[in-house]
Amino acid sequence: MSTLVFLEHHGDAIQKNPLGVLSKAASLDPDTSGVVIGSGVGGLVEQAGKYGAKKVFVADDPRLEAPLPQPRVDVIAKLVQEGGFDTVLFAASVLSADVAGGLAARLDAGLNWDLSDLASEGGQLVGKRLALGDTVLADVGWSATPRLGLVRSGSFEPAETGGSAEKADASVELSDFSTKAEMVEQAHEEQTGPSIEDAEILVAGGRGLGSPDAFPLLEELAKALGGAVASTRAVVDAGWYPYATQVGQTGKTVSPKLYIGCGISGAIQHKVGMQTSQVIVSINKDENAPIFEFSDVGVVGDLHAIVPKLTELVKARKG
Amino acid sequence: MKIGVCVKEVPDVGPSRRIDPATMRMDRSGDRSLNAFDLQAVEAALRLKADAGDGEVVLVSMGQSRALESLRKGLAMGADRAVLVSDEAAAGSDLVATSRVLAAALEREGVDLVIFGQQASDSDGAVLWAAVAERLKMPVISQISEIEVSGGSVTAKRQTEFGYDKIKTPLPAVLAVSDALNEPRYPSLKGIMGAKKKPQEVLSLADVGVDAGDAGEAGSRTTVAALNPPPSRGGRQMISDEDGDAAEKVMAYLVERKFV
Numbered sequence: 421m422s423t424l425v426f427l428e429h430h431g432d433a434i435q436k437n438p439l440g441v442l443s444k445a446a447s448l449d450p451d452t453s454g455v456v457i458g459s460g461v462g463g464l465v466e467q468a469g470k471y472g473a474k475k476v477f478v479a480d481d482p483r484l485e486a487p488l489p490q491p492r493v494d495v496i497a498k499l500v501q502e503g504g505f506d507t508v509l510f511a512a513s514v515l516s517a518d519v520a521g522g523l524a525a526r527l528d529a530g531l532n533w534d535l536s537d538l539a540s541e542g543g544q545l546v547g548k549r550l551a552l553g554d555t556v557l558a559d560v561g562w563s564a565t566p567r568l569g570l571v572r573s574g575s576f577e578p579a580e581t582g583g584s585a586e587k588a589d590a591s592v593e594l595s596d597f598s599t600k601a602e603m604v605e606q607a608h609e610e611q612t613g614p615s616i617e618d619a620e621i622l623v624a625g626g627r628g629l630g631s632p633d634a635f636p637l638l639e640e641l642a643k644a645l646g647g648a649v650a651s652t653r654a655v656v657d658a659g660w661y662p663y664a665t666q667v668g669q670t671g672k673t674v675s676p677k678l679y680i681g682c683g684i685s686g687a688i689q690h691k692v693g694m695q696t697s698q699v700i701v702s703i704n705k706d707e708n709a710p711i712f713e714f715s716d717v718g719v720v721g722d723l724h725a726i727v728p729k730l731t732e733l734v735k736a737r738k739g
Numbered sequence: 740m741k742i743g744v745c746v747k748e749v750p751d752v753g754p755s756r757r758i759d760p761a762t763m764r765m766d767r768s769g770d771r772s773l774n775a776f777d778l779q780a781v782e783a784a785l786r787l788k789a790d791a792g793d794g795e796v797v798l799v800s801m802g803q804s805r806a807l808e809s810l811r812k813g814l815a816m817g818a819d820r821a822v823l824v825s826d827e828a829a830a831g832s833d834l835v836a837t838s839r840v841l842a843a844a845l846e847r848e849g850v851d852l853v854i855f856g857q858q859a860s861d862s863d864g865a866v867l868w869a870a871v872a873e874r875l876k877m878p879v880i881s882q883i884s885e886i887e888v889s890g891g892s893v894t895a896k897r898q899t900e901f902g903y904d905k906i907k908t909p910l911p912a913v914l915a916v917s918d919a920l921n922e923p924r925y926p927s928l929k930g931i932m933g934a935k936k937k938p939q940e941v942l943s944l945a946d947v948g949v950d951a952g953d954a955g956e957a958g959s960r961t962t963v964a965a966l967n968p969p970p971s972r973g974g975r976q977m978i979s980d981e982d983g984d985a986a987e988k989v990m991a992y993l994v995e996r997k998f999v
Contacts, residue, residue: 430901487899488906489869490879514882514899521869522879524834525842530960531834531870534863550969551863552756559965570866601878601908604894608902621998645998653898657884657919663902669865670882670898670917678998687918688863699996701989710752714972717992721980729986734999737990 421449421545424505426496427456427468427476428516430487434464437511439471440576445509446472447579448540453477455499455590457492459485462587469585471578477503477590484592486603489518494594497526506565507545509538512573514670520570530562533570545569553713554695573673574696609663616665621647621678622697624667625655626690628683628704628723632660637727638682644734650674652690668693682723686711703727740794740888740910742784743850745841745871746777746813748806749861756861763963764831765861767802773809776856778923781813783916784854785924787888795819797848801829801840804941811934815926820938822848828944828951836958838870843947845875852893853877855915865915872913880906881915 425442427434434456445452454473456464458480465476479495496519500508508523510516512533524531537548547560547569616622623642625635635649642649651661653668667674668690679697684690686702686709694700695714702715703723712718719726748771750756755769781798788794798813798821800806810821824844832840845853853875858865872879884903885896894907895914926934944954952958978988993999 487904489881490872493873514897517866518869518879518881521834521838521866522873524866524960525838525870525873528835528960530962531866532961533866546964551758552861553752554969556758557967557969558758558963559967561962561964562960563962564960595876597876597878601880601906601912603904604907605905606902607905653917654919657898657917663898670900672900678993678996688858688860689918699998701992703985703989712975712977715975716973717976717978717989719978719980719985719989721978721985725983726980726986726989730989733986733990734993737994737999 421507422505423449423452423507423509424499424503425452425454425473426508426510426516426519427454427464428511428513429456429458429461429464432463434467435511435513436578437513437573439578441509441511441571442468442471442473443579444538444576446581448538450474454585455479455496457484457495465585465587469583470580472581472583473585475588476585477588479590479592481592483594483599487515488601488603489515489522490598490601491594492519493522493526494598495590495592496523498593499590500527500566507567510570512570517570520568524568527566529566529568530564531568531570532560532562535569535571536575538569553710573692616648616650616667617672617674619648620676621645622650622674622676623647623680623682624650624652624684624694625661625682626652626684627654628685629655634724635661637724641680641727641731641734644731644738652684681711682727684711685709686714740788740791740852741848741850742787742794742796742852742854743799743845743848744777744780744784744796744813744818744854745867746781746798746800746810747774747859748772748800748802748809749774749859752860758963758966760966762831771809773812774856774860776858776860776918777813778856779916779918779920780854780856781816781818782921782923783886785817786921787852787886791888797822797850799841799844799848800824801832801837807939807941810939812926814934814937815930816924817930822940822942824942824944824947826944826954829954831956831959832954833959833961834864834866834870835960836954838867838874839958840944840947840949840954842871842874843949844942845871847947851910853913855913857916857918868913868915875913877911877913878908879913880908883914883916884920886914886916
């Protein structure tokens with residue numbers, strides 16, 4: 421096996437999920453390499469070395485500054501073709517999914533996504549994939565090389581090995597169509613207050629709240645329980661609640677001890693961000709809401725009546 | 740403006756939704772409908788066409804020939820016609836093979852804009868647009884929460900893990916919209932009645948110029964080796980608020996689990 425891991429960074433650090441994938445890859449293939457792509461990113465090599473990369477390719481170019489996928493396909497495709505990598509792994513993210521999809525078509529390579537584990541079985545790389553709403557765990561594989569894999573967020577913890585990586589330059593030759601999309605503006609809200617990622621109890625609200633006016637009900641309950649309020653993409657895009665509270669594929673991944681979902685249907689976009697919560701309680705008036713499939717307690721009823729009542733009960737007990 | 744919307748027929752969620760252990764492919768024999776995430780893509784296309792004042796919205800799909808029944812939902816919403824690539828040799832296609840077939844069908848149409856929905860509900864796939872864009876050599880923008888088309892270019896707001904990005908690109912381009920972008924319209928009775936009469940073309944792989952060996956399992960690069968039960972989450976308790984005592988029952992649970 422000869423593995424390359426795409427090490428997505430934000431600001432001046434490699435993200436936690438790609439470092440986790442790197443650690444896992446290094447445990448299966450001691451010669452694992454990484455690639456960082458951006459502008460002024462040479463300093464990331466050291467960080468990658470600490471988490472198991474033997475060699476880190478650096479594509480450093482002002483044209484690579486914006487986190488757009490297609491120029492990254494150009495860089496990685498060339499590395500794979502020239503470096504002879506037979507496996508390229510990604511940690512799922514908005515950017516990495518688009519890079520992996522483009523790379524699959526460029527190289528006619530098989531791409532397995534949503535992998536929650538990787539193993540080497542009889543010398544063959546096998547991916548574990550929860551499918552059909554997590555009702556089945558499939559062993560997936562590749563019939564040819566290069567093999568591409570997108571790993572589900574939170575699957576692997578980064579493991580520091582204390583190693584150091586050799587730095588190598590990756591050449592940057594961009595296709596015409598890869599540079600047509602331009603970043604006009606990036607609006608990244610600075611977070612204020614405690615992060616929902618740190619809260620042990622989360623009360624989350626979705627479109628089923630009916631209007632932003634219902635959020636104070638959740639805030640009251642969260643306050644009584646000593647937790648924080650989270651939200652879904654639908655309510656954030658609608659402007660009902662701040663982006664920093666969004667849980668899901670394009671938001672934050674949370675694993676609180678208790679998650680209480682109110683008026684949340686359980687769209688996959690949201691589910692991937694909260695499915696590792698220890699206990700999930702869901703309140704929804706639709707008994708067929710998908711969220712009930714992965715809840716420990718499902719409450720069918722009107723959250724506008726149940727949530728305030730629950731808040732009062734919690735307050736009364738706590739005195 | 741000619742807009743191609745990539746849509747897919749999927750098995751309905753329920754106990755019958757399964758992977759056939761004999762073929763390791765999705766069992767598509769039960770109840771089926773149009774992938775719900777595709778409705779936002781159809782809606783987005785219809786609104787862009789209305790804003791532009793003219794144009795055509797074409798549904799482009801690959802699937803069984805009877806998938807036309809599901810595609811009619813998009814026609815009932817207002818799409819102008821449907822193109823379905825249906826060929827026995829295309830069954831079992833993975834991402835590499837599917838993107839090749841769809842790109843060929845889109846190329847044959849010569850569209851200005853390609854729109855995808857957030858993901859496929861059967862495969863949980865959310866990467867196809869990037870593969871299709873690569874094959875068409877078009878720019879791609881995904882996770883879109885706002886779209887504006889003017890003067891031969893499209894500006895879209897993309898939501899990422901870090902906030903919002905505004906990205907601009909000339910047409911033709913491939914877009915993937917989020918499931919929070921819009922509320923898809925319900926087809927009117929007139930729309931439903933008229934859908935059957937709208938042009939619906941069923942094409943073979945040869946019609947779109949793809950060799951049988953480049954589609955289906957022969958053209959795929961991924962395999963499914965085994966199916967296992969998922970790790971168990973334990974039992975699930977359902978509570979109804981019919982008697983108005985759900986809050987008390989939830990409270991009892993929270994106390995028992997020592998959250999309060």
